[in-house]
Amino acid sequence: MSRSLKKGPYIDEKLLVKVKKLKSGTKAIIKTWSRDCTITPEMIGFTFGVHNGKEHIAVYVTEEMVGFRLGDFAPTTKFHRHGGRMQREIESEAAQKEAAKTTPAAK
Secondary structure (H helix, E strand, O other): OOOOOOOOOOOOHHHHHHHHHOOOOOOOEEEEOOOOOEOOHHHOOOEEEEEOOOOEEEEEOOHHHOOOEHHHHOOOOOOOOOOOHHHHHHHHHHHHHHHHHHHHHHO
8 A cells, every 4th residue: 555645755764874874886785674665866876685584685776766665676475386287287398398499409
C-alpha cells in the first residue's frame, strides 16, 4: 500500500546522516536494516548493504532507482523451481534440445 501524498516519502534520518558523511563514489558499504526507506537523489552513487533477514545484500544505487524502496532490490526469498509432472517434462525437453545441440558439434 502506498504512502499518503500529504505525508511524503519515508526517508530514514539515520541513513541520510550516514550518506552525507561519506563522499560520493566511495566503495564503503553503508549497512542498513531500513528496507522501507525510499531512495532519494542524494543516495545516487553509494552502495548500501540492505538486510534481507539473513545477510546484507549489496545494492549500488543508480539514477533509475530514485523513488523505489531499498527493499525492492534485496529479495527475501529464494525461488527454487516449480514442481510436478509438467516441470519434469519441460526440463527433459530442455535437456534433449541441449543434447541435440552438442551432438553435431562433436562430429
